[in-house]
Amino acid sequence: MDFLFAKSNSIAHLAGMTNSDLADIFKLYADLSELHGGNPFKIKSYAAAAFRIDKFPQALFNLSLQELESIQGIGKSIAQVIVSLNQNQGNWPELNKLIEETPEGLRQLMRIKGIGAKKVAFIWKELGIENPGELLYACKENRLAQAKGFGQKTQESIRKQIEFLFANQHKFHYASAEPLALQLLKTIQDEFTEMASFTGPIRRCAEVLECIDLLVATEEKEELAAQLMAIPLLNNTDWDGEFIQGKLGSFPVSIHLCSSENYMYSLFMETASEDHLKQLPAEPDDSVNWDSEEDIYASIGLSYIEPELREGLGEIEKAAQNQLPNLIEYEDLRGPLHNHSTWSDGQNSIEEMALWCMQKGYAYLGMADHSKSAFYANGLSVERVYQQMEEIDKLNARYPNFRILKGIECDILNDGNLDYENEVLKDFDYVVASIHSNLKMTEEKAMGRLLKAIENPYTSILGHPTGRLLLMREGYPINAKKMIDACAANGVHIEINANPYRLDLDWRQIDYALNKGIWLSINPDAHELDGFLDMYFGTLVARKGGLSKEQCLNALETDELLQKLKRN
Template sequence: MELFGENDFKIKSYNSAVFNLEKTEKRLADLSLDQLEEIEGVGKSIAKIIDEINRTQSLGYYEEMLSKTPAGILEMMKLSGFGPKKIKLIWEQLKIETLEDLITACEANKVAALKGFGDKTQEKLKESASFLIQNRYYLHYREAEKLGKILVEDIQGLSDNIKVSLTGEVRRKMEVIKPVELLVATTEVAKLRDYLRDAEELEFLEKQSGPRNLKAIHLSSGAEISIHLCKPEQFVNELFRTTASPLHLSYALEGNQSFTQLLKEKNYDSEEAIYSAAELPFIAPELREGLWEFDWAKSKKMPELLEVSELKGVLHNHSTYSDGAHSLEAMAQYCKELGYEYLGISDHSKTAAYANGLQEFRIKEQHKEIDLLNEKMGDFRIFKGIESDILGDGSLDYSDDVLASFDFIVASIHSQLNMDEKTATNRLIKAIANPFTTILGHPTGRLLLQRQAYPINHKAVIDACAEYGVVIEINAHPYRLDLDWRHVHYALEKGVMISVNPDAHEKAGYHDMYFGVCVGRKAGLTAEQTINALSRSEIEKYFEKRKQQALSKA
């Protein structure tokens, strides 16, 4: 609507409706037109739109605007830090409709000349466009796994004589995926080709396919799909070969032989048998990167990787007190229903006004409700936390006496993200040194495939966490997965504890814990190194001890 210049009042009415709809727990698909009109903040016009979607699974107004929008402009709408009004200006004034043409225009200084732009904005725009091009057709792990599982189920259903598995980066649980790879063992390849030709959601790339590999495109996401073919007796060998990274496959084993050579000798009946032939313990698929897994294997110190079932509580979550979709009680009740022993609520702090951050008087209101809920929820415990903003100078945005009222503090950066490495690193280290900081939240601020991380000296930040006893978060939201697993490994070497946190803004967000565990497992994370694998009583003592230490230093 902004792109096509709709009036501001109409746009505001949509935003207002969205704000209210995100907070309702009613299932919109089950409501009549009259019931939709009764929802606070939803007028007759918005109710009609929802009703149209309910009845037709589509929206004519949206489809009309979409048909007038070039695909390249839709891609440009994803540029980090640039809203529809700026994209509209570029489109109309410079007749630019692709990211490639946008970069060319930036290099010719045409964008800087536009009203409201300038040299710095032009450079940022060019960087953002290059980032999007570089990440084209990648999927977040969550979407890749979901798509992959659908394909596995569909292909498995074609015949009893087909064996299929996810493989490649999806099986190694990489944070972003391209392509989505599957391994299929079958003697009925024709059935598989027919499936790829006929599937509505797929475009079969016959010309790019060969006798051992079939390629397709998933139309709605643009994801590339690569299907490896093998004979049934080759399945285990090929699963191993297509799963492991090149570095893992080429690693020099005893006698200077590699896995690649080992796999040529015979067909194995299990991956365990392959490692046994190499005189090594089994290495989990997500560790097969060729980085540090062989050091563990050779020294017989292979970690017992963290399982979701070992997590006892969920820290770093938001409720309707700030920008969450569900009430504190609803978040706590669902957390308990999932079998967890405790919930760490940590709504946004006062600096995050855009997220309805908590002023001091509202903190007291929340703490009063937490006390009442704790009285009636039996053995389940809600811990009082806050996601305190790290200000530009590295300080937290509450006084020490307010910070002391919480059980734990998640310290995070949300603003002034355009920093150089020295500034960002110093800002984080000062926050880490604050005695009230318990957990460092999403340390690099990245949004995978959307926004680059601000640069930090990872070793310096992790060393500071080790020095001050601060826990580092693996933010489990699929778009963050921050801290990156490559750096989590160094944190584990330095003895830093990890907290797998969903940053849940609604009840369903708790299920993202799985993706955080995937990240931790890639780094070698165990339950003993995970703070929220502690029991309720254990973490209660941990928080209390930490607070007493902070009070003695404050």
């Protein structure tokens, strides 16, 4: 539930609330009262309640006043608010009033890290700023740095965050749009014409999209346009004689209607990135009715280039020399490494996960639960590490044709050390080393931690190298080349974290890594059974970066994999 961006000034629609919804409400109440100069004692107690409620193991919303009051840490007044929220379908008049009195933009400002309600109040009242745009302008004019309690560093951090927010406003994750986009394409192909395809960034499998582009061939543009606009999946459509623009669900969509003799040429032109087109050795003939894109590439002296690669990042040179990689396929994968079970913060037991993998025809399942410092994720104490290993031994005896590997996702601590002593590390089949703490750091600090972890003789795979969450959190800054060089020098493999919000290592670094001889692992980081399917999205960006099966760790069979995971 995202109250801060909710347009509605009422919370009346919330019937059944989870603890996390309740926590959001109390937090919002505390923030808004602070913004409006409310009673500090009350603010503190509501903020503390929000924190506790969010972590509370039992659902609180439907409990009686008596039951709520008997719970330690839920005071009388908090209990009363919860009960009245329940009785009034989620309405809390006092909160509604605060929301009404607060400009929308100020609530967006409170989402920015490093400025709490108190600072937003100052910005609002002293500087007259009411939204992120005005604040960005103030940062650029250096006004914030001069204001009391801010300084140059805070201003810089705020400026970066707002720019990131703005830059990503109209973008969406590939994975969030793909199911609907495929449904639309299939509808068009089944009901109208086979000559229909994605083009542009979605055909190139870009990790983040701004529009879903399609190309459809027809001799009757007007007629087909009217039929396509009647497809129920589409809304807000507009036809200009050439393109249908509109929405597919909430995603912008653009459908180009062309003649069938122009179809292949248009497909070729509209799929490529600008850089790809600029670098072509010659312009293909647009007067020819091409049979295939293969023919078009051949006509300008190039071997066929897969759509994912058409970014202008070296693929044309390779195509000219017939040296393009044979891209990996989802079906080449033999098992998932880096997964979490109920031993740490996953939803399924190791056995459930193993059975899923067996059914899928995989050869192995690599466990990598969290290590001991990840207390928020129920990380494994040394004692529990060995209990888990025992369980894995038993399961391996029960399922002799399958192999569960004893891995760990080991935290890289603030000083770059790993989270267990060597005595423990030596007993794992492999160690995925990842940074989860103190993500806000300089490149120097991040590289110090990473390089130390890479040099640790027990590190097998470097996990999500930048910690980024696409469209939500910029990763910590790294020098990717230096990091990859260090991995090459130390025999460390790198993961492509396949979670569609991460896709980290970034595909743009893959070619460099492969040239350095690095092996990559397409890791789902699954926390539940469905999470395994993310390897599909990992495979798309792996292909985009030029990965072939021959340099993919989890395309290996079990014995070769174990061999490859051994460090000298």
